Amino acid sequence: MVPPVQHSVDSTHRLSLDPIATPERLLLGPGPSNAHPTVLQALSRSPIGHLDPLYIELMGEVQELLRYAWQTDNRLTIPMSGTGSAAMEATLANTVEPGDTVLVAVKGYFGLRLADMAGRYGARVVTIECPWGEAFSLNQIEEALASHKPTILAMVHAETSTGVCQPMEGIGDLCRQHDCLLLLDTVTSLGGVPLFLDDWKVDLAYSCSQKGLSCPPGLGPFTMGPRAEVKLAARSGKVPNWYLDVSLLNQYWGSDRVYHHTAPVNMNFGMREALRLLADEGLENAWARHRSNAERLWAGLERLGLELHVREDLRLPTLTTVRIPEGVDGKAFSRHLLDRHGIEVGGGLGALAGKVWRIGLMGYNSRPENVDLLLNLIETELPAFRSAAAAMAAVA
Amino acid sequence: MVPPVQHSVDSTHRLSLDPIATPERLLLGPGPSNAHPTVLQALSRSPIGHLDPLYIELMGEVQELLRYAWQTDNRLTIPMSGTGSAAMEATLANTVEPGDTVLVAVKGYFGLRLADMAGRYGARVVTIECPWGEAFSLNQIEEALASHKPTILAMVHAETSTGVCQPMEGIGDLCRQHDCLLLLDTVTSLGGVPLFLDDWKVDLAYSCSQKGLSCPPGLGPFTMGPRAEVKLAARSGKVPNWYLDVSLLNQYWGSDRVYHHTAPVNMNFGMREALRLLADEGLENAWARHRSNAERLWAGLERLGLELHVREDLRLPTLTTVRIPEGVDGKAFSRHLLDRHGIEVGGGLGALAGKVWRIGLMGYNSRPENVDLLLNLIETELPAFRSAAAAMAAVA
Numbered sequence: 026m027v028p029p030v031q032h033s034v035d036s037t038h039r040l041s042l043d044p045i046a047t048p049e050r051l052l053l054g055p056g057p058s059n060a061h062p063t064v065l066q067a068l069s070r071s072p073i074g075h076l077d078p079l080y081i082e083l084m085g086e087v088q089e090l091l092r093y094a095w096q097t098d099n100r101l102t103i104p105m106s107g108t109g110s111a112a113m114e115a116t117l118a119n120t121v122e123p124g125d126t127v128l129v130a131v132k133g134y135f136g137l138r139l140a141d142m143a144g145r146y147g148a149r150v151v152t153i154e155c156p157w158g159e160a161f162s163l164n165q166i167e168e169a170l171a172s173h174k175p176t177i178l179a180m181v182h183a184e185t186s187t188g189v190c191q192p193m194e195g196i197g198d199l200c201r202q203h204d205c206l207l208l209l210d211t212v213t214s215l216g217g218v219p220l221f222l223d224d225w226k227v228d229l230a231y232s233c234s235q236k237g238l239s240c241p242p243g244l245g246p247f248t249m250g251p252r253a254e255v256k257l258a259a260r261s262g263k264v265p266n267w268y269l270d271v272s273l274l275n276q277y278w279g280s281d282r283v284y285h286h287t288a289p290v291n292m293n294f295g296m297r298e299a300l301r302l303l304a305d306e307g308l309e310n311a312w313a314r315h316r317s318n319a320e321r322l323w324a325g326l327e328r329l330g331l332e333l334h335v336r337e338d339l340r341l342p343t344l345t346t347v348r349i350p351e352g353v354d355g356k357a358f359s360r361h362l363l364d365r366h367g368i369e370v371g372g373g374l375g376a377l378a379g380k381v382w383r384i385g386l387m388g389y390n391s392r393p394e395n396v397d398l399l400l401n402l403i404e405t406e407l408p409a410f411r412s413a414a415a416a417m418a419a420v421a
Numbered sequence: 422m423v424p425p426v427q428h429s430v431d432s433t434h435r436l437s438l439d440p441i442a443t444p445e446r447l448l449l450g451p452g453p454s455n456a457h458p459t460v461l462q463a464l465s466r467s468p469i470g471h472l473d474p475l476y477i478e479l480m481g482e483v484q485e486l487l488r489y490a491w492q493t494d495n496r497l498t499i500p501m502s503g504t505g506s507a508a509m510e511a512t513l514a515n516t517v518e519p520g521d522t523v524l525v526a527v528k529g530y531f532g533l534r535l536a537d538m539a540g541r542y543g544a545r546v547v548t549i550e551c552p553w554g555e556a557f558s559l560n561q562i563e564e565a566l567a568s569h570k571p572t573i574l575a576m577v578h579a580e581t582s583t584g585v586c587q588p589m590e591g592i593g594d595l596c597r598q599h600d601c602l603l604l605l606d607t608v609t610s611l612g613g614v615p616l617f618l619d620d621w622k623v624d625l626a627y628s629c630s631q632k633g634l635s636c637p638p639g640l641g642p643f644t645m646g647p648r649a650e651v652k653l654a655a656r657s658g659k660v661p662n663w664y665l666d667v668s669l670l671n672q673y674w675g676s677d678r679v680y681h682h683t684a685p686v687n688m689n690f691g692m693r694e695a696l697r698l699l700a701d702e703g704l705e706n707a708w709a710r711h712r713s714n715a716e717r718l719w720a721g722l723e724r725l726g727l728e729l730h731v732r733e734d735l736r737l738p739t740l741t742t743v744r745i746p747e748g749v750d751g752k753a754f755s756r757h758l759l760d761r762h763g764i765e766v767g768g769g770l771g772a773l774a775g776k777v778w779r780i781g782l783m784g785y786n787s788r789p790e791n792v793d794l795l796l797n798l799i800e801t802e803l804p805a806f807r808s809a810a811a812a813m814a815a816v817a
Contacts, residue, residue: 031590032492032615032617034704036489037488037489037494038488039489039700040482040489040697040700041700042486042697042700044459044694044697045463045479045690045693045694045697047466047467047469047690049467050468050469050473054470057468065464065466065687066465068464068465068687069462069465071445071455071456071461072448072638073446073765074446074448074450074453077446077765079443083441083443086438089434090434090438092434093433093435096431106503106504106507106639107502108502110664114664138663141663145659145660145662146661224428233683241468242468242471242684242687243685243687243688265542265661266510266662267506267510267534267538268510268665284770286505286506286507287452287505287506289504289637289638289639289688290453290637291637292637292685294443297438297441298440301438304435304437304438305437307430307435309430363473369470369473374680
């Protein structure tokens with residue numbers, strides 16, 4: 026007995042569309058970056074079940090290769106089924122309990138985000154700040170740890186909003202001396218910038234798929250070390266976030282294989298291939314490649330008279346912030362690059378909005394021909410975007 | 422000045438792998454289901470930026486076609502950047518405030534999950550239950566609303582664990598009479614089973630990408646109506662979940678286009694194509710196709726002497742629960758189907774573990790040839806999995 030349909034279908038929202046026809050872009054902004062063709066091919070494989078023995082084998086490969094990329098032995102190393110921001114939230118959701126003091130070292134936009142998130146989990150959030158374009162010294166960190174006595178120090182290794190790479194030597198030791206967990210954002214460093222999580226004594230870290238790993242956005246690598254596991258196990262109640270609850274996720278990713286949620290299997294196909302390619306290249310080679318292409322870009326920009334926002338020893342090889350020259354409409358030029366040449370570069374965020382362009386050379390895109398193409402366009406086409414007054418001043 | 426690398430790379434976790442080689446499977450379990458080839462092709466397109474004008478156009482198309490699929494005019498209709506479970510959590514995270522009473526009508530595994538999640542957001546959770554394989558009557562709902570006076574009634578339209586479709590007529594009116602929001606799980610109904618969210622006066626709903634929509638898992642369609650928006654706007658504090666905070670997401674998906682997180686652009690390419698194909702087919706045709714292939718399956722299973730777990734008027738066209746015959750090792754047979762024929766069917770969850778198989782005919786997979794293939798294998802190969810005693814009993 027089929028129950029009769031008692032309503033009729035309304036076609037107000039029934040768009041009639043042509044097949045998708047997105048263009049090829051060269052993504053030289055803060056991310057997403059272009060994905061490796063092999064990774065894109067993997068995404069289009071026919072899905073298999075999230076409890077299929079072959080998928081479970083693949084999960085193990087992804088975990089192991091993430092450990093390699095991060096240089097960690099952490100058991101709890103998994104890609105969260107969301108973007109990097111979900112993995113960021115997972116580090117806090119699992120470890121923060123109401124009343125914990127979370128110290129956030131803010132040197133750009135993503136530090137502010139960490140502070141916002143930590144507050145939502147009931148933390149007493151304290152921040153230290155440094156100008157957008159600089160990094161913290163060990164002294165600043167030590168003073169803040171001593172005076173605020175936090176449970177967690179959260180900071181950004183590679184600040185995507187400013188292009189600064191935070192030197193990490195010694196910070197982990199300070200955190201242990203002050204009985205504090207060290208939480209690190211490696212969104213714009215994983216795969217492109219030297220990272221030694223265990224040597225640095227990092228307890229919690231997260232990243233994304235769409236930058237140094239040459240995969241599209243959609244997965245958020247996450248890792249938790251033994252000291253953070255102890256804090257999770259000692260929680261008085263459930264993690265206040267079901268989707269990101271590592272104690273549940275561990276039953277799926279661990280040996281029990283208890284169903285939690287239906288994994289994004291195709292994204293994980295892509296991640297597996299992205300990590301395989303990175304392991305094939307070798308971390309030292311990948312890091313050296315990012316460094317050498319970034320140096321080529323920096324030299325070229327300076328040769329064209331442009332000013333880099335970050336001093337060289339703190340510069341990220343994956344993301345360069347370059348100051349928009351006086352009198353140039355930065356947005357108009359980047360819109361021109363996109364519309365005319367299919368090249369994306371980023372604008373500034375937060376305190377740097379309107380002041381810098383952000384140029385990413387990450388993963389598959391970190392190649393000399395991309396650097397030369399962009400430099401050539403800046404040389405030949407930027408002058409038309411200088412205001413008459415600025416052009417006069419430049420000549421004078 | 423390049424800072425010297427002070428650590429050396431450890432290759433313990435550096436697996437050396439062959440390129441990915443997952444097999445073709447026919448996924449006739451509870452999901453994921455096979456994706457449409459056009460959708461898989463879309464996933465492998467080169468990514469574009471999440472703030473690219475062309476991506477923003479695509480976002481609008483996805484929203485509009487989701488409204489069509491759900492039959493709703495809700496402004497806040499978006500795919501969450503996670504799986505269906507993330508969208509499930511989003512409905513609760515945004516609307517529940519500590520102390521709110523959430524009434525969950527539990528008739529299977531996913532009702533239990535709703536109750537678990539609501540508790541994590543500080544709700545006073547009360548449940549009513551009915552046996553796994555049955556649905557609630559209007560009277561049961563009305564009594565529970567009157568006695569518990571909840572702020573939200575949460576229930577599952579298409580219970581993936583039992584194969585039951587909850588009749589929805591009249592429930593929305595009861596919720597309005599009792600000043601209560603109606604939250605509906607449509608994970609296994611969207612695209613495959615008649616759904617009229619606005620006619621049914623549903624205030625909050627969610628679904629997934631990997632079932633009736635013929636897309637791989639990884640996105641969680643979410644919708645929120647005006648009454649739920651009012652509750653969100655009246656919150657005393659921030660939503661206690663940053664990633665799923667609709668007030669922030671609305672600034673990205675709405676006309677402001679404020680950056681929130683980097684969208685999973687390739688998954689959204691696939692979703693756009695999946696929804697386009699559904700609109701091309703037309704909802705009435707898609708629903709009728711699912712119904713007719715399910716009826717073909719039901720008739721075939723009964724012809725083979727198997728017993729369906731749910732009475733016909735409550736049966737889901739997308740997911741059929743069939744009882745494992747006495748004396749048959751259900752797991753061994755489904756493992757045989759997977760290993761020998763590359764066909765996945767599901768086992769039972771929770772109260773139905775070991776008692777039923779779950780057979781999905783969803784989206785692209787809802788086709789007569791898939792039904793016939795499976796029925797033929799059950800007919801010819803299941804007998805070998807009956808124990809000798811059971812075989813004797815069957816003959817007698």
